[in-house]
Amino acid sequence: xxxxxxxxxxxxxxxxxxxxxxxxxxxxxxxxxxxxxxxxxxxxxxxxxxxxxxxxxxxxxxxxxxxxxxxxxxxxxxxxxxxxxxxxxxxxxxxxxxxxxxxxxxxxxxxxxxxxxxxxxxxxxxxxxxxxxxxxxxxxxxxxxxxxxxxxxxxxxxxxxxxxxxxxxxxxxxxxxxxxxxxxxxxxxxxxxxxxxxxxxxxxxxxxxxxxxxxxxxxxxxxxxxxxxxxxxxxxxxxxxxxxxxxxxxxxxxxxxxxxxxxxxxxxxxxxxxxxxxxxxxxxxxxxxxxxxxxxxxxxxxxxxxxxxxxxxxxxxxxxxxxxxxxxx
Amino acid sequence: xxxxxxxxxxxxxxxxxxxxxxxxxxxxxxxxxxxxxxxxxxxxxxxxxxxxxxxxxxxxxxxxxxxxxxxxxxxxxxxxxxxxxxxxxxxxxxxxxxxxxxxxxxxxxxxxxxxxxxxxxxxxxxxxxxxxxxxxxxxxxxxxxxxxxxxxxxxxxxxxxxxxxxxxxxxxxxxxxxxxxxxxxxxxxxxxxxxxxxxxxxxxxxxxxxxxxxxxxxxxxxxxxxxxxxxxxxxxxxxxxxxxxxxxxxxxxxxxxxxxxxxxxxxxxxxxxxxxxxxxxxxxxxxxxxxxxxxxxxxxxxxxxxxxxxxxxxxxxxxxxxxxxxxxxxxxxxxxxxxxxxxxx
Ligand SMILES: Nc1ncnc2c1ncn2[C@@H]1O[C@H](COP(=O)(O)OP(=O)(O)O)[C@@H](O)[C@H]1O
Ligand SMILES: Nc1ncnc2c1ncn2[C@@H]1O[C@H](COP(=O)(O)OP(=O)(O)O)[C@@H](O)[C@H]1O
Ligand SMILES: [Mg+2]
Ligand SMILES: [Mg+2]
Numbered sequence: 001x002x003x004x005x006x007x008x009x010x011x012x013x014x015x016x017x018x019x020x021x022x023x024x025x026x027x028x029x030x031x032x033x034x035x036x037x038x039x040x041x042x043x044x045x046x047x048x049x050x051x052x053x054x055x056x057x058x059x060x061x062x063x064x065x066x067x068x069x070x071x072x073x074x075x076x077x078x079x080x081x082x083x084x085x086x087x088x089x090x091x092x093x094x095x096x097x098x099x100x101x102x103x104x105x106x107x108x109x110x111x112x113x114x115x116x117x118x119x120x121x122x123x124x125x126x127x128x129x130x131x132x133x134x135x136x137x138x139x140x141x142x143x144x145x146x147x148x149x150x151x152x153x154x155x156x157x158x159x160x161x162x163x164x165x166x167x168x169x170x171x172x173x174x175x176x177x178x179x180x181x182x183x184x185x186x187x188x189x190x191x192x193x194x195x196x197x198x199x200x201x202x203x204x205x206x207x208x209x210x211x212x213x214x215x216x217x218x219x220x221x222x223x224x225x226x227x228x229x230x231x232x233x234x235x236x237x238x239x240x241x242x243x244x245x246x247x248x249x250x251x252x253x254x255x256x257x258x259x260x261x262x263x264x265x266x267x268x269x270x271x272x273x274x275x276x277x278x279x280x281x282x283x284x285x286x287x288x289x290x291x292x293x294x295x296x297x298x299x300x301x302x303x304x305x306x307x308x309x310x311x312x313x314x315x316x317x318x319x320x321x322x323x324x325x326x327x328x329x
Numbered sequence: 330x331x332x333x334x335x336x337x338x339x340x341x342x343x344x345x346x347x348x349x350x351x352x353x354x355x356x357x358x359x360x361x362x363x364x365x366x367x368x369x370x371x372x373x374x375x376x377x378x379x380x381x382x383x384x385x386x387x388x389x390x391x392x393x394x395x396x397x398x399x400x401x402x403x404x405x406x407x408x409x410x411x412x413x414x415x416x417x418x419x420x421x422x423x424x425x426x427x428x429x430x431x432x433x434x435x436x437x438x439x440x441x442x443x444x445x446x447x448x449x450x451x452x453x454x455x456x457x458x459x460x461x462x463x464x465x466x467x468x469x470x471x472x473x474x475x476x477x478x479x480x481x482x483x484x485x486x487x488x489x490x491x492x493x494x495x496x497x498x499x500x501x502x503x504x505x506x507x508x509x510x511x512x513x514x515x516x517x518x519x520x521x522x523x524x525x526x527x528x529x530x531x532x533x534x535x536x537x538x539x540x541x542x543x544x545x546x547x548x549x550x551x552x553x554x555x556x557x558x559x560x561x562x563x564x565x566x567x568x569x570x571x572x573x574x575x576x577x578x579x580x581x582x583x584x585x586x587x588x589x590x591x592x593x594x595x596x597x598x599x600x601x602x603x604x605x606x607x608x609x610x611x612x613x614x615x616x617x618x619x620x621x622x623x624x625x626x627x628x629x630x631x632x633x634x635x636x637x638x639x640x641x642x643x644x645x646x647x648x649x650x651x652x653x654x655x656x657x658x659x660x661x662x663x664x665x666x667x668x669x670x671x672x673x674x
Contacts, residue, residue, distance in 0.1 A: 041517035141605075155606045185379040185544065187603045190588040194602060212518060215547075215590030239594045256522035258551035260589050264571055271526055271551065274519035277487050 002029035003173060003206050004053070008066040011045075011052045015061065018282045022048040024230040025066075027308075030174065035200065035207040037221035037238070039214065039253070043278055045230040046210045050176045053208070054093055055083050071173070089119040092167035096179035098159035101166070102151040108135070109147035112166045119170045134165040138195060157188035164195065171203050178210045193220055214257050218242060223314075226250050229289040230281050232308065236315040246311055246322040249274070249290045288319070296321060332406040333367040334538050335391065335424075335506055340364045340400035342386050346611060358610050360386040362562035363400070365637070368506065373532065373539040375549040377585070378559035379607050384542045387559075388508045391540065392426055393417060405505075422452045425499035427492070429511035434495065435483040441494055442479040445469075448501040464501070471534075472497040472527060489520035496527065506538045514545060525552055546589050550574050555643070558582045561610055561618040564637065568644040578646040580653060581619045617649070625654055 011023040023045040030036045038046050051057050052064050055075060068075040070091065075083065087093075095101055103111055112134055113127035122130060128147065135143035138161040151159055160180065167175060177196070181189035197220055200207055209221060217224055217238065224241045226234040226249065234247040245251045255272030263269065276293045279285060288306050291297040298320075306320045313326070342361040361383040368374045376384045390397050393409060402410040409420045428434050435444060445465045448454075455461040469476050472493040483491055492512065499507050509528070513521045529552055531537055543549050549556060550570060557567040558581065566579040577583045584601040603622050608614055614621050620630040629649050637647040 041519060157606055186546070186588040186590075187379060187585060188606065189590075190602050193590070213590065214518075214592040218592045218594040218596070219590040242592065242594050253518055254592070256518050257592055258547045259592055260547045260550055260586070261574065261591075263551045264575055270529075271522035273523045273526060275523075277489060277520065278517075 002069075003032045003034075003071065004030040004208075005069040006053070006066070007069070009049065009052060009068065010065040011048050011057055012063050012065075013061045014063075015282065021230050021281050021284075023052065024281075026227070026230075026232050027066075028225050028232065028235065030206050030208060032173070033200070033204050033206055035209060035220055035222045037209045037211060037217045037224045038227060039211060039217055039224060040227035041212060041253075041278055043281075044227045045281075046212075046227060047178055049227070050093065050178050050208065050210055053176060054087055054091065055080075085119070088115050088167075088172075089170045090172055091174045091176065092170070092172040093176040093178065094160075094163050094167050094180050096182050098156075098163040099151065101163055102159060104151055107148050107150055108154075108162050112147075112162075112169050115166060115169050130169065131165075134169050135162070137168075137199070138162070138165045139191070140165075157184060157191065160184065160188075160192055161195070164192070164199070168199055168203060168205070172205050174208065175200075175205045176208045176210070179212070180209070181216065182211070182213070189216075196220065214242075214254065226253070229279055229285070231289055231318070232316075233290065233318045234316065235308075236312075240312070240315055244312075246315070246317045247290070247319050248294045248296055252293075332403075334370045334372075334405055335368040335540075336401070336403040337367070337387070337391065338365050338401040338403070340387065340390055340402065341398040342383075342390055342395070343398045356611050359562050359613055360610060361390065362613070364559070364562070364564050365400075366557050366564065366567060368538050368540060370505065370538055371532065371536040372555070373541050373553045375541040375543060375553040375556045376559055377543060377546060377549055377556060379585075380544065381607060381610065382559040383562045383610070384559055385510055388426070388510050388540060388542050391506075392424060392508060393420070418452070422448075422502045423504055424506045424508065425502050425504040426508045426510065427495050427499050427512040429515050435491065435498075437483055440480050440482055441469075441474075444483075444494060444498055445501050448498060452502055454501075454503060468497040468501055471500060471531070487520075488516055489523060492516060492520075492524050493527070496524075496531070500531065500535075504537070506540065508540045508542070510542045511544070512541075513548060514543060521548070528552065546586060558585065561607060561613050563618060563647065564645070565619065565648070566644075566646045568641070568646075572641065572644055578640055578644065578653065579619075579648050580623050580625055580650075583653060584622075584624075617647070625650060 007027050009023055009026045013020040013022055026049060038049065040046055053068060057064055064076060109128055109131045112131035116122045116127040116130055132143045132147050135146055140146050140158060140161055154162065181192050184192065211217060221238045224236060224238050225232055228249050234250045245254055252272060252274040256274060258271060274293055279292055287302040287304060291301040300320055306318045308316050308318045311317050311322050311324045340361055341363055344358040344360055345355045346358055347355055364387060366374065376387060378384060389395060391402055397410050401408055404420055404423065442465060445468050446461055449461055449464055455464055466476055474490065474493050513524050516524060525548060532539060541553055553570050555569050556573045557564045560581050566573065566582045573582060577586060584603045587601050601624060605622060608621055616632045617630045617635050620626045635647045635649045637645055640646045
């Protein structure tokens with residue numbers, strides 16, 4: 001049984017220029033303890049997907065449809081009151097910019113403590129003790145002192161740690177991390193990624209990691225879902241996806257990132273370009289969403305949207321021409 | 330042999346900061362604190378390092394966006410750090426800049442046509458309005474923008490297209506050196522590849538030199554000739570890319586490189602996870618500035634600043650160690666996390 005089962009998620013926004021189909025019929029699941037990465041370029045609907053899971057989409061102008069089953073409950077059917085009991089408790093979230101979830105006028109201890117008192121009914125004393133314990137866990141030096149400090153007194157890397165401490169304080173079943181290291185230097189990113197892996201091992205939480213960095217994906221994901229223009233275009237276990245990407249968009253993405261060390265031997269290679277840019281989501285696209293940029297597109301692609309099909313074990317692709325069968329070695 | 334296009338000698342830039350709200354005593358941010366390097370014609374030198382290490386300040390010093398604290402900036406044999414604004418004009422033409430977010434540097438009310446015409450006019454590069462128009466059109470072709478968007482304004486373009494406009498504006502002045510300050514950092518993967526390829530093509534076509542400031546080490550490796558690694562206002566290592574990426578000589582370079590995640594699942598690597606954050610440039614550590622985070626620190630590092638010395642063919646390094654020791658720990662496990670250990674900052 002999957003921990004999270006998302007079916008035909010559609011999150012649309014009403015805008016002056018028309019309906020923005022930010023997420024347009026996306027289905028996926030996350031198993032217990034699993035790390036699923038969602039990748040894609042900016043504007044493809046990654047954040048809207050994660051905010052939809054948390055039911056944090058402003059309605060209106062937004063509207064969420066489909067179903068989001070989490071531990072046998074459809075989150076979309078819950079009242080706001082019931083949802084509040086889940087947020088920060090069973091499912092918690094960390095963002096790229098920690099200040100969006102840290103309250104600038106509360107000390108670090110109060111913020112972590114508040115969550116614990118609300119969800120776990122701890123008293124003030126116990127909540128503070130647990131807050132210090134969490135800060136220790138995420139590797140913040142002098143936790144007993146830091147717990148009395150305000151977010152602005154901390155460095156970027158430390159704020160990210162505080163946010164992780166807060167997100168994990170109630171031992172969530174599912175952690176949603178939206179570009180958690182994008183704003184950080186690689187050295188701090190390495191610390192945070194290591195921390196997330198280590199904590200996951202201990203707490204056993206499943207992770208939905210949203211990122212545009214394929215290096216980060218390779219480093220910590222088990223399974224990957226590739227999004228393009230509000231739709232899922234490919235999904236596969238991480239090794240399989242990098243070894244044999246089958247959607248032209250995924251192939252394009254992988255060809256466009258240089259790999260450290262790859263330009264040192266042999267002739268300099270040009271980076272593969274994906275021509276053009278992501279289409280507007282405000283116009284209905286009938287055919288394949290990638291057809292406008294795809295070198296292989298035919299009339300069929302421009303007219304008929306390809307369905308998601310299993311092309312190899314656990315490998316799903318939405319492309320009329322994606323090869324079928326096990327990966328060629 | 331002719332002089333290098335750009336020579337930077339012991340450049341320093343210190344910014345004053347107020348000690349506190351009521352304190353009269355002012356402190357200094359030692360943003361750039363003694364940096365020397367050269368850039369040859371047609372060459373790409375990249376400046377890398379964690380944020381706050383002084384990369385942009387070096388770039389802005391070269392562009393003469395402020396007066397420097399000490400040192401020399403020499404362009405084609407002529408010192409430009411002390412030039413008066415009037416004498417600076419010619420130099421301004423020869424060194425241009427492309428920023429991370431061209432939007433903030435493009436006037437939102439101007440049409441692309443005028444954005445590109447402005448430098449051509451300012452530097453007197455066209456003799457007639459017909460020639461001006463021809464140059465503007467040629468620039469659009471050069472950066473591969475369609476000519477029919479000339480009358481649009483910056484907000485009507487995507488991030489990648491705006492960056493092309495920013496590059497076209499830089500090229501309009503017919504520069505010899507372009508400072509690219511995180512010029513591709515904010516772009517999406519596929520667009521980033523387009524712009525990187527464009528910059529490389531332009532370099533070949535016009536023999537441009539690039540001072541490429543970036544924190545993206547994979548992109549740097551892909552497009553640079555040489556690399557200078559900065560830490561807290563100083564260059565700790567500078568070498569041709571082949572050497573610096575395959576055999577770094579400074580512990581900081583090695584740590585920085587090993588922290589870059591590789592897009593290759595299951596790749597075995599043993600990152601040197603650096604402890605803590607970069608110390609404050611207001612009060613930089615004594616001796617070697619990296620000593621507070623260095624895995625190989627010994628007594629001398631805490632008191633004596635290592636000299637920036639020649640350590641091989643075109644390789645410069647500032648470290649008391651002659652060779653980097655092997656890393657401790659089994660190389661087989663990419664992420665050794667001992668059970669029940671607390672990760673330390
Ligand atoms: N509150 C909102 N109102 C209207 N449109 C929105 C809102 N939030 C997001 N969108 C739109 O949804 C689309 C997907 O955005 P997002 O999920 O943030 O992309 P990303 O993949 O970069 O995280 C974008 O076109 C964005 O403009
Ligand atoms: N105008 C300024 N006034 C005071 N401090 C500054 C100013 N510009 C930069 N700094 C400081 O100088 C240091 C180097 O900054 P910068 O050159 O922007 O670093 P980088 O580009 O490597 O991230 C930082 O500590 C920064 O805060
Ligand atoms: Mg996002
Ligand atoms: Mg900078």
